[in-house]
Amino acid sequence: ASFYVLTPIPGTSQYGDFKHEGLLVEPNMDHYDTSCLVWRHPHLSPDELSRLLFECYREFYGFRDAFKKAVRRHGINPGGVVASLTTAAFNWTSGALERHPMSGGIGLRRRDHVQNFLPYRRDVFGDVLENNLVPLPDNL
Secondary structure, three states: OOOOOOOOOOOOHHHHHHHHOOOEOOOOHHHOOOOOOOEOOOOOOHHHHHHHHHHHHHHHOOHHHHHHHHHHHHOOOHHHHHHHHHHHHHHHHHHHHOOOOOOOOOOOOOOOOHHHHHHHHHHHHHHHOEOOEOOOOOOO
């Protein structure tokens, strides 16, 4: 199982609805990736939503349940059980570290930075950049 933050994708009708309601809070399109909160929930704080996201990983991939699920799925195949437990351990650890498992893993390496790509961004988008950010589109 994978868990994500609801992200209204620019150009979709949901994005248009969120924009119309004034719920969008993130001007950086780089963050519209389903692991960053880009909108204001009417009842839950950003911290609460983040806590709930990572709690999902910790709860779903807890060791006792993960072992039962692995045995149910793979039976007595030790290779399959070990592979399932390794995946569960990775996902649980990601939740514990509050790092989305699909965002580069738990041992991050910084090999590049947005500054490295700004010249390319300027070449493609030119004068429409505002504070080096690509402007968010209107709804289609």
